[in-house]
Amino acid sequence: MLPVREGFVLAGVLFTLGLIGVLVRRNVLFVLMSIEVMLNAAGLAFVVAGMRWRQPDGQIVFLFILAMAAAEVSVGLALVLELYHQYKSLDTDAISRMRG
Amino acid sequence: MTIVFYTASAVAIAATILMLTRLHAVHALLYLIVSLLAVAVVFYDLGAPFVAALEVIIYAGAIMVLFVFVVMLLNLGEEAARAERALLKPSMWIGPTVLAVILLAEFVWLLVCSGMPPAAQAGIGPVEVGMALFGRYLIGVELASMLLMGGLVGAYHLGWRKSPITEVTNAARP
Numbered sequence: 001m002l003p004v005r006e007g008f009v010l011a012g013v014l015f016t017l018g019l020i021g022v023l024v025r026r027n028v029l030f031v032l033m034s035i036e037v038m039l040n041a042a043g044l045a046f047v048v049a050g051m052r053w054r055q056p057d058g059q060i061v062f063l064f065i066l067a068m069a070a071a072e073v074s075v076g077l078a079l080v081l082e083l084y085h086q087y088k089s090l091d092t093d094a095i096s097r098m099r100g
Numbered sequence: 101m102t103i104v105f106y107t108a109s110a111v112a113i114a115a116t117i118l119m120l121t122r123l124h125a126v127h128a129l130l131y132l133i134v135s136l137l138a139v140a141v142v143f144y145d146l147g148a149p150f151v152a153a154l155e156v157i158i159y160a161g162a163i164m165v166l167f168v169f170v171v172m173l174l175n176l177g178e179e180a181a182r183a184e185r186a187l188l189k190p191s192m193w194i195g196p197t198v199l200a201v202i203l204l205a206e207f208v209w210l211l212v213c214s215g216m217p218p219a220a221q222a223g224i225g226p227v228e229v230g231m232a233l234f235g236r237y238l239i240g241v242e243l244a245s246m247l248l249m250g251g252l253v254g255a256y257h258l259g260w261r262k263s264p265i266t267e268v269t270n271a272a273r274p
Contacts (some may be wrong), residue, residue, distance in 0.1 A: 001211065002146065002147075003102065003105050003146075006105065006106070006109070006272025007105075007142070007146065010109045010112065010113070010142065014112065014113065014116055014135075014139075017113070017116045017117060017120060018116075020120065020128050021119075021120045023192045024120070025120070026109070026272065027125070028237065029125045029128075029170070029171065030125070030128060031118070032167075033119065033128060033129070033132050033167070034120070036132065036159075037119075039114055040135075040136060040139055040155075044139055044142065044143075047143055047148050047151055048146060048148065048269040050148075050224070051146050051147055051148060051223075051224070051245065053225075056224050056228040056231075056232045056233075058152045058235050059137060059148055059229045060225065060229060060232055060237050060240070062151050062154075063151075063154065063229075063233065063244075064240055064244055066154060066158055066159065067157075067244040067248055068244075068247060069159070069246060069251065070158065070162065070248065071247050071248050071252075072162050072251070073166055073167070074166065074251045074252065074254070074255040075145060075165070075202065075254045075255050075258065077166055077170045077255070078254070078258035078259045080174075081170060081173065081174075081258075081259060081260060082258055082259075084174055085261075089212065090174070093136055093192070094203070096198060
């Protein structure tokens with residue numbers, strides 16, 4: 001018996017935790033980690049749904065999410081390094097002002 | 101099977117909550133890695149062994165190594181030494197260790213007690229995933245490769261900084 005409903009509940013809880021992390025934390029590294037948690041939860045939901053209908057499509061979408069997460073993290077961490085280089089801080093409030 | 105699923109889910113949620121409440125990035129990273137490993141156990145229990153392996157190798161391996169490298173790059177000097185000393189205290193690594201040991205016990209239990217892994221009985225293995233991935237979803241694979249290329253070029257461009265040596269050589273060039 002496949003725990004489909006429980007899997008979706010787990011995905012929802014993890015996604016909500018990631019969303020809370022994005023909204024609450026001010027350190028940009030924690031924001032990136034929370035985004036990772038949210039992406040992972042979305043992938044979990046896809047895999048659970050794929051297993052529910054016994055199709056490999058859910059796992060394939062998870063692979064695409066994985067590739068997207070890898071690209072996002074590489075660009076995001078490069079931005080974090082640039083932010084630290086310019087502002088000597090990882091606080092997202094430091095970059096909330098525009099220069100205009 | 102059900103007990104494994106529920107235990108891994110509880111570990112994943114607990115590790116994620118602990119990750120969100122840490123103050124040091126390294127401690128949060130430890131909990132995040134445990135959370136990803138727990139989700140990998142959930143995948144394995146659901147009957148998706150290929151995705152479970154990729155979760156461990158790429159998410160908990162490659163992507164988290166990127167995070168660790170950046171944290172190491174950011175904390176240089178005396179503060180890093182103090183953080184290292186604090187990291188070696190048992191109170192810092194006992195939490196992730198306990199959660200990881202729970203996952204390891206589940207893994208051993210799955211291998212020893214249930215005989216065949218659940219994936220071999222009823223799951224969708226790497227063969228079906230690979231056939232569909234390079235059949236119907238071939239255009240998606242191409243698009244993902246272009247996305248990764250874009251990520252590579254973007255990260256290189258953002259990380260590129262004019263060093264004095266290259267400026268001198270560029271200036272010397274006519």
